[in-house]
């Protein structure tokens with residue numbers, strides 16, 4: 001039985017009245033478990049038809065599905081191949097409401113561990129620019145790992161506070177997600193730390209921080225742009241009241257009417273200071289009404305037409321032909337259509353590390369960058385070693401050399417443990433000459449290996465290996 005803070009229970013009884021019994025009873029039930037299929041890797045419809053462990057679709061998310069307790073999708077090779085992202089079902093509503101389009105510039109301001117970022121990247125289909133920012137350094141690293149695992153090429157990961165970022169990107173983004181740090185009341189069923197940390201004062205501290213973050217986000221949105229503010233908490237101080245005071249101080253913003261959405265109920269004007277009716281257009285998800293944890297969402301639009309932006313300085317790209325020779329050789333040997341990479345010019349070198357930046361990248365001087373783009377690999381003396389991120393961003397159809405290990409074959413576990421595999425192989429391998437092969441499992445790329453003399457040398461990253 002979950003022990004809820006007394007003052008929280010008292011407060012919710014006051015807010016919900018008769019409905020509070022049903023609300024409090026939901027804490028005795030198991031929470032719903034969900035995952036979101038990554039369209040950069042798999043066709044969601046087809047994956048679900050073939051999978052034996054997914055049950056119902058999440059009503060408010062086109063790529064989201066519930067799975068049953070007892071299943072462990074996080075321990076499956078598909079997870080390592082980035083075929084899906086395990087995500088609390090309610091959290092999937094945020095990006096559905098944001099509705100990003102391929103080619104747009106998007107900011108995910110409070111992004112770790114990457115639920116919204118990986119969802120946005122799927123909707124961008126590799127086109128456009130996604131800036132995923134996280135203030136805490138350790139969490140920013142986890143975010144970058146998830147971006148890599150999901151095979152995302154066009155995301156830049158930064159480690160900044162929202163104010164520093166706002167100075168660099170005035171009126172830059174078409175859409176912004178502010179998935180704000182909050183008191184986490186909606187996560188009490190799964191997060192004991194949130195229950196222990198909760199107090200009325202903590203709610204106030206969170207609300208102040210949310211106002212500040214939202215203020216900085218507003219300045220980074222283009223005229224005509226859309227911003228989604230979300231929290232996983234119930235307290236009106238962090239939800240309706242934050243949005244109401246934001247709208248008062250930003251008359252150029254309004255709440256977008258997204259109509260009725262399955263599983264989502266509306267915001268509560270009576271819980272705000274001035275009772276603004278516009279708050280009805282914001283959304284709440286309640287655990288006693290829907291299969292998901294508590295959430296609040298507001299879709300905000302900045303007045304004006306989208307204008308084409310002024311030119312901003314780009315980074316200085318790599319021009320060194322000597323360094324490039326080895327990379328070119330590798331790309332020509334591995335890829336069916338190497339021009340896809342060779343025609344690009346946005347390469348940059350950090351020490352020995354080669355990155356391919358999104359075409360829309362601007363100069364990020366002064367900003368803490370964790371991942372400037374797709375990590376292509378390491379340039380060592382006279383040779384190029386491709387990165388794990390590159391492997392995960394490629395599809396089997398794109399490469400000339402691959403090793404296809406079925407997900408239910410013991411060799412995939414050996415590969416994930418970092419072991420060397422030796423011929424004869426009981427699964428198909430295609431290789432014209434010795435060298436790099438993309439390891440795929442049931443068609444999904446999962447890493448690199450190097451084949452020579454019947455030995456498949458393992459290049460699965462040491463830090464990710466299964467124990």
Ligand SMILES: C[S@@+](CC[C@H](N)C(=O)[O-])C[C@H]1O[C@@H](n2cnc3c(N)ncnc32)[C@H](O)[C@@H]1O
Pocket residue numbers: 091109110111112113114115116117134135136139161162179180181182209213
């Ligand atoms: C709700 S979580 C984000 C979850 C993430 N969007 C996802 O979908 O996986 C809020 C994040 O905001 C970060 N954060 C904390 N304080 C912040 C601040 N002052 N400015 C910006 N972000 C902050 C936290 O470290 C945390 O990672």
